[in-house]
Every structure is written in structure tokens, then in C-alpha cells.
Amino acid sequence: MIQDISPKKLLNSYSNKSVNANSLIVIFKNKKIMLRMNTDNKTIVFPTAKELGINQNYTYLFSIDNEDFFFVDVSDVLIPNYYDFYDMRELRKEYFYPKHYIFAAYTAYHLMDWYETTKYCGRCGAINENSLKERARVCPSCGNIVYPRINPAVIVGIINGDKLLLTKYRTGFTYNALVAGFTEIGESLEETVKREVQEETGLRVKNIRYYKSQPWGIACDILMGFFCDVEGDDIIKMDKEELKYAQWVPRKQIELQPLEYSLTNEMMKVFKEDLV
Structure with missing residues (x-):
């Protein structure tokens, strides 16, 4: 199944990790994911922070073994012309490698969707902030806490x-x-x-x-x-x-x-x- 990436392991606990040059960056636009896709050898590549710039507003998502994945809003970065945006269904048309990148894309989509749909507090309408202690959105106005939806x-x-x-x-x-x-x-x-x-x-x-x-x-x-x-x-x-x-x-x-x-x-x- 898509999550069967052994011997690699998903590490999804909350962390306040900082981005580094080799960090992999996940960017979505209109629910499409930004990748470099080679249809000849069936491989996909995520952009790195080195390519997009270290000093951006990155949000840590998870790690797979020693690879750290971060999310950034598409409006905050300049997109290199050798990357393109792909519908998530395109990742299921055939096998692309490495396999754990496919799982990473699906898992990142889940978190990205949650971050986007919880921008505003559902109780009072204020702009939510990211918790500094756990994976949660916290309303600075009324204190409402929202956790990822499953x-x-x-x-x-x-x-x-x-x-x-x-x-x-x-x-x-x-x-x-x-x-x-x-x-x-x-x-x-x-x-x-x-x-x-x-x-x-x-x-x-x-x-x-x-x-x-x-x-x-x-x-x-x-x-x-x-x-x-x-x-x-x-x-x-x-x-x-x-x-x-x-x-x-x-x-x-x-x-x-x-x-x-x-x-x-x-x-x-x-x-x-x-x-x-």
C-alpha cells in the first residue's frame, strides 16, 4: 500500500525543527503539487530550501528517515522554471520513484489542506496561529485550539x-x-x-x-x-x-x-x- 515504505519510516511527531539547505519543500497551488517529474525514468524530485531560499516562512511537516519536509505558501517563493505543478491523481497513474516521495506527497497534502482550512478561527473568526508546543492551531483571541482533522x-x-x-x-x-x-x-x-x-x-x-x-x-x-x-x-x-x-x-x-x-x-x- 502507499504507506508501505519500509525500511524507511515516517516521523510525524511535532517538532520545531529549523529548515536547512537540504530540507525538502512542499508547495501546492490549486491543490496541485510542485515537483520535477521525469516521465522517462519515472522519478520525482522535491525542491530544496537551497533552491528556493533559506529565509522563507517554512512550516515543518514531518521527516522520513533523515529527510525533513517543510511547507511554504506558493506566494512566498520564486518558482524555478524546471519545476511544474501536478494533479495528485497523476501520481497514481503509474509507479514513480522513490516510493516514499509518493507517500510524502499524500501526507503533505493532508497537512497542507488542514493548514489552509484552519487559517481562521471557526469560533470567532480571528486569524489562527501555530502552536509552539504541538501540532495545533491556536486562536490568539478566544483560545480555541484546532488539531489536524482525520x-x-x-x-x-x-x-x-x-x-x-x-x-x-x-x-x-x-x-x-x-x-x-x-x-x-x-x-x-x-x-x-x-x-x-x-x-x-x-x-x-x-x-x-x-x-x-x-x-x-x-x-x-x-x-x-x-x-x-x-x-x-x-x-x-x-x-x-x-x-x-x-x-x-x-x-x-x-x-x-x-x-x-x-x-x-x-x-x-x-x-x-x-x-x-
């Missing part, structure tokens, strides 16, 4: 004997997927599984068991994967507003997504290979 969501592999229920969204992502949805206020994760399955397919499920989780920075999510078994009637009543396809697919006939980045794809793969 949206809980479930991915559901519904099993019917030797078949798995595959879906395709009506718009957007075109490859096979699984039933998925966000947890609502007051719900447990297991209740979210039951509700989302019922809403999207009309099915009832039992034997809900946790599989694995995945951070998904492009949507500010933490995805939690569950397998379960269909209960009773297995006739699918598809939600046509959300899905364009929902079918029981035999194990050996499952078509996987082209890249092994997503929790959804891994869940389809382990079922296809009879590992669950």
Missing part, C-alpha cells in the same frame, strides 16, 4: 462463498472497488459497515472482522478495512446514484487495480489469492 471511513469486502462483491463508482475512479463510506456521528465502525452495505447494495451482513487500516491523505481519511459475510438474501439492490456497477465476482475472475497503492486493492488481492 476522517474515519470503512472499506468493506463482502464475501458470498467463493465470490466477492465488487463495485464501480458512477463518477471518478474507474477501476474495481469495494463498498466504502464515512463513519457518521454516534456510529461504531461495525455499524458503519452495516449501514454502508445496506445503503449501497441492499444487503445484510454478519461476521464483521477487521483486516487492516490505511492513511489516505488525499481525502484526509483513515481507512479501515473489514471483511464480512452476506446474511440471508444475496440479491443486490444497487444504489444507482452512487454506483454504476455492483456484482458478485468469483475469486479467480477478480480484476485488480493497476497499482498496489490502496487498501481496497490489497483486500481484493488477498481474497483473489484465497488468503482470507
Whole structure:
């Protein structure tokens, strides 16, 4: 999955690190990320503080091993002409290397989105400041503290004997997927599984068991994967507003997504290979 960057490790604890010449800088414009991309050898490069200037208003994001990543507003720097801005979806069209830079881009997107949407205090409207003690935004007027937002969501592999229920969204992502949805206020994760399955397919499920989780920075999510078994009637009543396809697919006939980045794809793969 996209976060599987071993032996490298993400270090995301709050720090008041200072930028240095070799620090990697993350810049977004209109939700596109600035990179130098080589489509021939499939590599991407982040700009360094040395290229953009040390004396900028950089914000520390995280480190991966000994590489430190900082964020700066696009309006604060002069962009070298050998860098360009890329839609985040372009990073998922094929494999680009080093792999941990792809994960860094997604994680940085999550934090960048939070910094931008919390510029102003949601309680009194004052301009927030960065906490000097933790990853948080603090309102200097009313004292309101805001922490990074993470949206809980479930991915559901519904099993019917030797078949798995595959879906395709009506718009957007075109490859096979699984039933998925966000947890609502007051719900447990297991209740979210039951509700989302019922809403999207009309099915009832039992034997809900946790599989694995995945951070998904492009949507500010933490995805939690569950397998379960269909209960009773297995006739699918598809939600046509959300899905364009929902079918029981035999194990050996499952078509996987082209890249092994997503929790959804891994869940389809382990079922296809009879590992669950």
C-alpha cells in the first residue's frame, strides 16, 4: 500500500525543527503539487530550501528517515522554471520513484489542506496561529485550539462463498472497488459497515472482522478495512446514484487495480489469492 515504505519510516511527531539547505519543500497551488517529474525514468524530485531560499516562512511537516519536509505558501517563493505543478491523481497513474516521495506527497497534502482550512478561527473568526508546543492551531483571541482533522471511513469486502462483491463508482475512479463510506456521528465502525452495505447494495451482513487500516491523505481519511459475510438474501439492490456497477465476482475472475497503492486493492488481492 502507499504507506508501505519500509525500511524507511515516517516521523510525524511535532517538532520545531529549523529548515536547512537540504530540507525538502512542499508547495501546492490549486491543490496541485510542485515537483520535477521525469516521465522517462519515472522519478520525482522535491525542491530544496537551497533552491528556493533559506529565509522563507517554512512550516515543518514531518521527516522520513533523515529527510525533513517543510511547507511554504506558493506566494512566498520564486518558482524555478524546471519545476511544474501536478494533479495528485497523476501520481497514481503509474509507479514513480522513490516510493516514499509518493507517500510524502499524500501526507503533505493532508497537512497542507488542514493548514489552509484552519487559517481562521471557526469560533470567532480571528486569524489562527501555530502552536509552539504541538501540532495545533491556536486562536490568539478566544483560545480555541484546532488539531489536524482525520476522517474515519470503512472499506468493506463482502464475501458470498467463493465470490466477492465488487463495485464501480458512477463518477471518478474507474477501476474495481469495494463498498466504502464515512463513519457518521454516534456510529461504531461495525455499524458503519452495516449501514454502508445496506445503503449501497441492499444487503445484510454478519461476521464483521477487521483486516487492516490505511492513511489516505488525499481525502484526509483513515481507512479501515473489514471483511464480512452476506446474511440471508444475496440479491443486490444497487444504489444507482452512487454506483454504476455492483456484482458478485468469483475469486479467480477478480480484476485488480493497476497499482498496489490502496487498501481496497490489497483486500481484493488477498481474497483473489484465497488468503482470507
